[in-house]
Amino acid sequence: GDSVTQMEGPVTLSEEAFLTINCTYTATGYPSLFWYVQYPGEGLQLLLKATKADDKGSNKGFEATYRKETTSFHLEKGSVQVSDSAVYFCALSDDDYKLSFGAGTTVTVRA
């Protein structure tokens, strides 16, 4: 079945540092790929998505490129802020409609 493997955390960074969270997937079809973010005490919010190979999703300084050849969708941000502290989830959606999530990566950014 479909599955998502993402980098285990927690990750602790200083402000303005470079962030990368690795995500790889296994899917039978041609999935859409998503990054969701969960701030403390809140629900999940879409951060960015890509629906086909070589698409790049971007939002709020975050980027991820859908790489079919390496089955990856790594999340990157060039300069993180304290407000980026959250849990980040990589997810895929295939022909069976549901979202399959990775385990989540907790990111803490220190001033």
Place this chain on the structure above:
Amino acid sequence: DSGVTQTPKHLITATGQRVTLRCSPRSGDLSVYWYQQSLDQGLQFLIQYYNGEERAKGNILERFSAQQFPDLHSELNLSSLELGDSALYFCASSVAGVSTETQYFGPGTRLLVL
């Protein structure tokens, strides 16, 4: 604010009891999904409805059931509750329920079974 509402925000109940969680999707969205988030299992898909009909089922226990009503709101019923059912339950909605769409999540209902 995603536009998806869930009630109640918190629920505390005892083992063996039955509870109902309610979800109202974003205006115009026909598809509703339910997910369970727990420390040991992570985020797990439970069930999806589209325009009142069940479309997909995931790791949903037989003690759990759901439905989507004509006004498109959905309810998740959890019965014979066990300690292990304690979790955060999320509802999400999307327009047509296809894989390329964004699912918009509600704030969740935190269930504690004592």
